[in-house]
Amino acid sequence: MFLFGYTYAQKPNVIVIMADDLGYADVGYNGCKDIPTPNIDKLAKNGAILTSGYVSGPMCGPSRAGFITGRMQSSFGWYGNPGTPLDEQQGLPNNVSTVAQYMQEQGYVTGGVGKWHMGTAPHQHPNNMGYDEWYGFLSGGHLYYPMDHPSYNGKYLNTPKPWIMREMHHTLPIIHNNQPVEWNQYLTHELTDQGVNFIDKNKNNPFFLFMSYNAPHEYLEAPEETIAMFPEEKMTEIPGVKPEKRSVYAAMTYEFDKGVGKLIATLEKLNLTENTIVWFLSDNGGMKRTSDNRPLKGAKWSSYEGGLRVPLVVSWPGKIKSGSVLNAPVTTLDIGATSVALAGGDISKKELDGKNITAYITGETKEEPHEELFWRIGRNYKENSGVLRVGDYKLIVNNKKIELFNLKEDLSETTDLCEKHPEIAQKMLTRWKTLNQSSQPPLWQPLSKKEELSDEYQYKDYEWLKGSPHYRVN
Known part of the structure; x- marks a missing residue:
């Protein structure tokens, strides 16, 4: 590959840092005043801001399914969120490949940290979908502290059965590959530490790392000392957002930004900065009751810009000009195609709907990558x-x-x-x-409330569920 007058032969590492439900205007480089995000802003300053960065869906599951596979998710029948985490039908089918699998084919070590949300059945497990290592949770959300944390007053330890589905999602165990693990700190800190460990462990190998944070997604939880830094009376007034919610959301975003800084500092310490391309984005627009998407209209779940357009930054020192502002529309599907191409893969032979936008982000061309962008949106078919x-x-x-x-x-x-x-x-x-x-027919149909409450969907005998209240031998 020819970049800025010289041949770039060494395969670059790739890190994708994804926030969950982060508002378009909730980062400093997009004008945020009440939440400092110095580390995200530093990435933007040292790289390129993609002002028309789009996700493939305005809600968590479809958006992440698109990114993880590199395909428009409607092309294989994914529309809404997997609502029942232990329903084996809900999630990725076993005939769909992932970007991580394509990176493995090119000799990359692949890792994921945090939120999966692609299903919990054995064939949907990250280790069986292209990730050599996965540390995190397989559901669509998670508590930010262990279930026995004093702040919960035993609520999740003594929850009467059956479990409601939201609490099912938020209480599945944290796992490392197929084993449940114990953890004892704020979850955003825990995920950051595991990302740092993965980078250090694989510093001598080309690696692909998906940092899939769940912050600042609800439940709204953060360390008390961090919340105290954001008093309600100093929060930006946003229509529909209560100051007390904004305060906790701000603390969560602040802690997330600190995690970004720790990851970047690790690259610098290990002299990996110039050989690592880092993407930062949100998985969809921010929620109405927590976030600031202005001047965009709409929020998460919406087809307006506030649901689909997200903060998107890419940094690659020495390859991407610092302070670049790129206005052409690009999508998260392009991240997968670009990553596979930079790894040496022939994307014309892969099932990928994005484009290799290396030449655009490095300034080799000003030609816009896309003549058109298509979305199929809806919670059901x-x-x-x-x-x-x-x-x-x-x-x-x-x-x-x-x-x-x-x-x-x-x-x-x-x-x-x-x-x-x-x-x-x-x-x-x-x-x-x-x-x-x-667009294909849906992969699954939502279960009835009665079905959700049956033991079949409340308990499983998976190895990684051992020790959790959701484990039962059939």
């Missing part, structure tokens, strides 16, 4: 909804209703242009329908 972006125009399809916006002139999506430009709206709708033909 019956919702005939989605998005198409072509140039500055964005079409939102919501069952029988459509909306058209010019994002260059109207980033906040305040003025529907369907009546003013019916020919553009109709042309884009026809194109969206054509692209939507690739």
Whole structure:
């Protein structure tokens, strides 16, 4: 590969740092005033800010399924979140490959830390989906302290059975590969420490590391001393956000940013900085009740920019010009394709929907990577909804209703242009329908409340569940 006048032969390490439900304007480089994020801001200063960075879905499960596989998740039938974590049908099918598997093929050691959310059945376990090491939890969320933490007053130790599904997600064990582990600190700190361990352990090998944090996703929990740094009266006033929630959310984001700093410091200590490309992003837009997505409209779950456009930064010292601001639309699917290409893989022979954007982020070309971007969005297959972006125009399809916006002139999506430009709206709708033909029927159907409460979905005999209240020998 030819970069900035010389041949780059050594395979770069790749680290992807993903926040959970972080608002677009909740980082300093995007104007945040009430939450300091110096380490994320340093990444932005030393690398490139991708101002039109998109995820493949506006909610956790679909977005992460897209990133982890490098494919538009609707192409294999993924729409909503896996609601019942121990239902073996909910999650990735065994006939879909992951970016991590493609990196393994190129000789990379692959690691993941934190939130999986891709299913808990044996074939869905990260170790069977391309990750040599996984430290974290397989569900869609987690408590930030162990269940016996004094702040819980025994709530999760004495919860009457059956478990409600939200608490099922948040109390599955922390595991290292197939073994449950004990941990005794704030979870964001724990995950950061494990990421540091992975980097140090593999410093002499090309590695791919997915730092899949669950912060600042609810439940809202943070160290008391950190919350005290963010008094309610000093929180930015955001419509729909209560100051007391914003205070804890700010503390969680602050601790997450500290984790980013620790990871970057580890690269510097081990002299890996110039041979490591680091991506930072959120998995979707921030939640209405905690986050600031302004000036974008909407939030998590929304087809508006506030649900799909996220803070996105890429840093690669010596290859990406410091302080670059890149405005062309790119997506998280491009991270997978770019990573595999930099590792030496032929992405034309892989099932990847993203593009290799190395030349764009390094400044070798100013050509925009995408002529159009397609989304199929909806919590279930019956919702005939989605998005198409072509140039500055964005079409939102919501069952029988459509909306058209010019994002260059109207980033906040305040003025529907369907009546003013019916020919553009109709042309884009026809194109969206054509692209939507690739969308597949859903991988699973949500369980009824009665089914959720049955022992089949409350307990399993998986080795990694031993010691947890969700383990039972069938």
